[in-house]
Amino acid sequence: MIEFKNVSKIYHTRENTITAVDQVSLKIEAGEIFGIVGYSGAGKSTLVRLINNLEKPTSGEVLIDGDNITELSGKALRQRRQNIGMIFQHFNLLWSRTVRDNIEFPLELKGLSKAERQQKADELIDLVGLKGRETAYPSELSGGQKQRVGIARALANDPEILLCDEATSALDPATTEEVLELLLQINKRLHITMVVITHEMHVVRKICQHMAVMDAGAIVEQGAVLDVFRHPQADLTKEFVQDEVNPETEETETVVSELLAQVPDGLILKLTFHGEQAKLPIISEMLKRFPAIELNIIEGNIHQTQGGALGNLYLQLIGEKPLLDEGVHFLNQMHVDTEVIRSAGSK
Numbered sequence: 001m002i003e004f005k006n007v008s009k010i011y012h013t014r015e016n017t018i019t020a021v022d023q024v025s026l027k028i029e030a031g032e033i034f035g036i037v038g039y040s041g042a043g044k045s046t047l048v049r050l051i052n053n054l055e056k057p058t059s060g061e062v063l064i065d066g067d068n069i070t071e072l073s074g075k076a077l078r079q080r081r082q083n084i085g086m087i088f089q090h091f092n093l094l095w096s097r098t099v100r101d102n103i104e105f106p107l108e109l110k111g112l113s114k115a116e117r118q119q120k121a122d123e124l125i126d127l128v129g130l131k132g133r134e135t136a137y138p139s140e141l142s143g144g145q146k147q148r149v150g151i152a153r154a155l156a157n158d159p160e161i162l163l164c165d166e167a168t169s170a171l172d173p174a175t176t177e178e179v180l181e182l183l184l185q186i187n188k189r190l191h192i193t194m195v196v197i198t199h200e201m202h203v204v205r206k207i208c209q210h211m212a213v214m215d216a217g218a219i220v221e222q223g224a225v226l227d228v229f230r231h232p233q234a235d236l237t238k239e240f241v242q243d244e245v246n247p248e249t250e251e252t253e254t255v256v257s258e259l260l261a262q263v264p265d266g267l268i269l270k271l272t273f274h275g276e277q278a279k280l281p282i283i284s285e286m287l288k289r290f291p292a293i294e295l296n297i298i299e300g301n302i303h304q305t306q307g308g309a310l311g312n313l314y315l316q317l318i319g320e321k322p323l324l325d326e327g328v329h330f331l332n333q334m335h336v337d338t339e340v341i342r343s344a345g346s347k
């Protein structure tokens with residue numbers, strides 16, 4: 001377990017005093033993936049550098065499995081550091097070395113024989129899915145492949161902790177998903193504790209069990225990811241949660257099932273809006289045309305993207321079946337994707 005006990009880190013520059021980490025208390029359980037979210041400058045990187053002792057706290061304690069790491073030095077500190085791997089946004093690979101040689105690098109530093117290094121590198125190359133690319137140089141690899149090398153190198157010393165500093169921020173969305181999948185697999189297979197710092201909520205939603213939100217060095221909220229997403233408390237957390245396009249929350253499912261249980265009649269529809277239709281007054285038009293249909297909005301979310309608006313609206317329609325059929329037909333005519341997600345029969 002990693003434990004921060006009232007930890008602060010203060011930098012003194014010529015002009016300023018900066019509290020990069022402000023009285024942080026936090027527990028990260030062994031084997032979990034813990035997300036730390038915050039905008040640039042919130043103190044996330046400083047917080048993780050305190051874990052591997054690249055920074056020392058100004059006050060407070062950082063404990064790993066009960067050891068106060070700030071009190072370690074010499075061999076004990078080196079061993080502790082070997083036990084902590086790190087991956088970075090810009091991969092930090094050695095450009096003049098091949099994939100294999102990059103992965104073997106930490107093992108060379110450790111003094112392993114060539115045969116031992118090769119065997120370990122083979123295992124890792126297999127694990128991260130880079131078979132066939134062993135002799136490539138970083139410049140010949142895609143972003144996702146470079147991060148796979150970064151991950152393999154970080155795992156070379158069989159660490160118990162992996163620190164991920166914006167590890168997917170330089171990758172496109174599809175590659176991000178692949179790398180996140182890989183991190184999940186590694187966590188499950190090797191039971192490595194992962195601390196993931198990111199400004200992207202979908203990274204946290206996808207792979208983390210617990211999370212903390214940082215602002216100006218302090219933790220403004222922490223908890224289980226699902227709880228934080230469902231009931232964000234701090235304004236900053238609400239901002240992050242709202243920014244995340246996550247239309248089909250478990251909460252929607254619960255609301256839908258509850259509604260169906262309460263009102264066994266009617267249809268539950270999911271409308272998907274893309275681009276321009278999001279601006280059209282489709283619902284008010286429908287109410288005008290079909291005054292006999294009772295319409296309840298269950299949940300809705302419309303997000304702006306570079307390509308236009310995107311979002312879903314969940315509706316409950318109650319009325320005579322032929323009328324409901326007409327209503328659905330009307331929606332289809334308006335070029336809104338209409339999906340009957342639950343049908344509880346007709347009146």
Ligand SMILES: Nc1ncnc2c1ncn2[C@@H]1O[C@H](COP(=O)(O)OP(=O)(O)OP(=O)(O)O)[C@@H](O)[C@H]1O
Nearest residue numbers: 011013018020038039040041042043044045046047
């Ligand atoms: N070595 C340093 N000397 C002085 N100030 C520092 C130092 N390292 C970080 N800071 C300051 O501490 C604050 C927190 O920085 P930090 O890099 O931890 O934030 P972050 O949330 O990781 O942001 P980013 O994602 O941009 O790296 C910032 O104001 C930064 O300028």
